[in-house]
Amino acid sequence: xxxDLFAQALNGLAxxxxxxxxxxxxxxxxxxxxxVNLAHGSFYMLGAYAGLxxxxxxxxxxxxxxxxxxxxxxxGALIERSCLRPLYRRPPLDQVLLTFGFIYLFEDLVKWIWxxxxxxxxxxxxxxxxxxxxxxxxxxxxxxxxxxxxxxxxLLYLLIERTRLGAVIRAGVFDAEMTAGMGINxxxxxxxxxxxGAALGGLSGVIAGPIQSAFPSMxxxxxxxALIVVVVGGLGSxxxxxxxSLIIGQAETFGKAWLPEAAMLIIYVVMAxxxxxxxxxxxxxxxx
Amino acid sequence: xxxxxxxxxxxxxxxxxxxxxxxGNYPVKLLQEILIMGIFAMSLDLLMGYTGMVSFGHxxxxxxxxxxxALALSKSPGLMSALVLPALAAGLAALVIxxxxxRVSGVYFIMLTLAFSQMFFAxxxxxxxxxxxxxxxxxxxxxxxxxxLGSLRGFHAxxxxxxxxxxxxxxxxxxxxxxxxxxxxxxxxxxxxxLGYPVDRYxxxxxxxxxxxxxxxxxxxTQFNGSITPDAFYWKTSGEALLMxxxxxxxxxxxxxxxxxxxxxxxxxxxxxxxRWMLILGATFILFVLFAPGGIVGALRGRIGxxx
Numbered sequence: 001x002x003x004d005l006f007a008q009a010l011n012g013l014a015x016x017x018x019x020x021x022x023x024x025x026x027x028x029x030x031x032x033x034x035x036v037n038l039a040h041g042s043f044y045m046l047g048a049y050a051g052l053x054x055x056x057x058x059x060x061x062x063x064x065x066x067x068x069x070x071x072x073x074x075x076g077a078l079i080e081r082s083c084l085r086p087l088y089r090r091p092p093l094d095q096v097l098l099t100f101g102f103i104y105l106f107e108d109l110v111k112w113i114w115x116x117x118x119x120x121x122x123x124x125x126x127x128x129x130x131x132x133x134x135x136x137x138x139x140x141x142x143x144x145x146x147x148x149x150x151x152x153x154x155l156l157y158l159l160i161e162r163t164r165l166g167a168v169i170r171a172g173v174f175d176a177e178m179t180a181g182m183g184i185n186x187x188x189x190x191x192x193x194x195x196x197g198a199a200l201g202g203l204s205g206v207i208a209g210p211i212q213s214a215f216p217s218m219x220x221x222x223x224x225x226a227l228i229v230v231v232v233g234g235l236g237s238x239x240x241x242x243x244x245s246l247i248i249g250q251a252e253t254f255g256k257a258w259l260p261e262a263a264m265l266i267i268y269v270v271m272a273x274x275x276x277x278x279x280x281x282x283x284x285x286x287x288x
Numbered sequence: 289x290x291x292x293x294x295x296x297x298x299x300x301x302x303x304x305x306x307x308x309x310x311x312g313n314y315p316v317k318l319l320q321e322i323l324i325m326g327i328f329a330m331s332l333d334l335l336m337g338y339t340g341m342v343s344f345g346h347x348x349x350x351x352x353x354x355x356x357x358a359l360a361l362s363k364s365p366g367l368m369s370a371l372v373l374p375a376l377a378a379g380l381a382a383l384v385i386x387x388x389x390x391r392v393s394g395v396y397f398i399m400l401t402l403a404f405s406q407m408f409f410a411x412x413x414x415x416x417x418x419x420x421x422x423x424x425x426x427x428x429x430x431x432x433x434x435x436x437l438g439s440l441r442g443f444h445a446x447x448x449x450x451x452x453x454x455x456x457x458x459x460x461x462x463x464x465x466x467x468x469x470x471x472x473x474x475x476x477x478x479x480x481x482x483l484g485y486p487v488d489r490y491x492x493x494x495x496x497x498x499x500x501x502x503x504x505x506x507x508x509x510t511q512f513n514g515s516i517t518p519d520a521f522y523w524k525t526s527g528e529a530l531l532m533x534x535x536x537x538x539x540x541x542x543x544x545x546x547x548x549x550x551x552x553x554x555x556x557x558x559x560x561x562x563x564r565w566m567l568i569l570g571a572t573f574i575l576f577v578l579f580a581p582g583g584i585v586g587a588l589r590g591r592i593g594x595x596x
Binding site: 030036227 | 342344388391392394395396398399400402403404406407410411414415523524527530534564565566567569570571572573574577578581
């Protein structure tokens with residue numbers, strides 16, 4: 001039983017780390033641009049499919065892990081420049097509605113290009129097997145996902161807290177207008193942050209591929225838990241995104257194992273409880 | 289002006305009532321679908337256009353109404369099962385979801401409502417007693433003495449009566465003192481709060497009323513199709529209602545109905561030519577948000593100088 005428990009906890013951790021990679025992009029984009037990007041799940045889906053094609057073409061998972069997020073980031077930059085920028089002067093709702101439109105567009109585009117059925121994505125050869133850990137058999141790819149996600153969390157922390165670019169981003173999150181007044185080209189930063197957030201979404205799609213396969217509705221399926229993570233952790237907070245992801249990852253995994261018939265309700269119960277006690281989320285700034 | 293409007297409204301109702309006598313089966317069914325989705329869109333517009341609460345989870349109440357009607361009609365096919373129970377269930381769900389959701393506003397509200405609606409989807413998709421992904425099928429229409437709801441024309445009259453009642457009720461509501469408070473909240477929530485209005489209670493009541501009407505729309509949808517599937521709860525159902533309101537023009541009940549008509553006609557037209565309906569839907573959504581935020585009604589007002 002303890003071995004089983006341990007395996008579940010690791011599964012939950014892998015899922016949580018995946019949610020973190022996804023929700024951190026969502027949180028960054030919101031913090032900077034004040035836009036809840038509902039198309040974020042679509043970036044995840046595009047990342048998985050781009051990864052699928054790149055792996056099929058080159059046979060190299062690592063190349064796909066590098067190139068697919070870049071492609072998705074480019075798409076993000078194009079969307080920000082062409083569609084979001086004209087809307088910044090409008091009520092924030094218009095931007096949310098716009099990203100909602102892109103969900104339809106991308107889901108159908110993916111069906112058109114790759115077809116509607118589930119496509120499995122092979123893990124890299126290096127992590128194709130499984131290892132015995134604490135009496136449990138764990139697919140080694142999951143361990144890789146956990147380590148990769150935690151390393152990314154540290155890198156993101158360093159990027160945002162310890163570099164000049166990070167300082168500009170933090171300043172922009174705090175007060176975009178003032179930052180522009182200090183001589184920073186805030187429009188370019190907006191585009192860069194949106195592209196970077198989109199690339200992170202794409203990256204999590206590639207990472208998720210070998211675990212969850214690729215299918216057209218994967219974007220929306222993951223969007224809901226990602227939104228819940230953001231609600232739980234607090235919108236705009238890196239720390240909230242990490243802690244929220246780990247909580248939701250464990251809640252969902254253990255729920256599935258212990259209470260299968262109520263599993264999908266558990267994360268909503270967690271969310272409702274937190275909204276009741278702290279409407280702004282665990283680490284969010286207080287709501288006005 | 290009010291007299292003129294009432295006359296125009298009566299004229300439209302009469303035209304819609306006569307429609308089945310001059311048109312074939314398919315156009316009448318299309319019109320019935322428009323009327324049902326029109327009710328749904330109007331209920332969302334009460335939240336979105338009048339109160340300023342943009343719900344991305346309105347499908348929760350549509351689906352709930354649909355499922356409750358399906359379960360109740362299978363047991364006893366009467367108007368109680370067709371209208372009262374679905375409305376009550378949806379209203380109760382709206383009370384609970386609203387209680388949590390109105391604690392936050394703006395983007396948080398959007399995310400919470402979306403998440404709650406997907407909870408229903410996930411549940412109905414999985415449990416066998418609700419037919420899992422196949423949903424519930426073979427649902428009888430309600431039996432009313434002296435009124436054959438099984439026939440195309442009989443159902444049409446029933447539907448039109450309900451749409452007319454809903455439209456008139458909502459029309460009265462948004463022009464009542466209550467409706468003015470909702471509009472005040474839409475324009476400036478902090479000011480209404482400062483004026484001493486219990487804003488949260490108004491918002492919750494608006495949320496419940498919208499939920500009840502959406503529940504009735506969902507029930508009618510079940511009666512129309514004789515079946516209901518988890519798709520009724522899916523985010524796309526909420527998204528389509530949002531799109532209808534936006535195409536038509538937010539904050540105008542007629543616009544919501546017009547948007548439903550535009551949406552369903554466009555859908556049936558486009559899907560006969562191409563499978564890529566969702567692509568076109570997404571593009572329409574994006575183009576309307578970018579270039580016509582006022583919707584059809586907004587564009588018409590701009591063109592002919594008509595005012596609210």
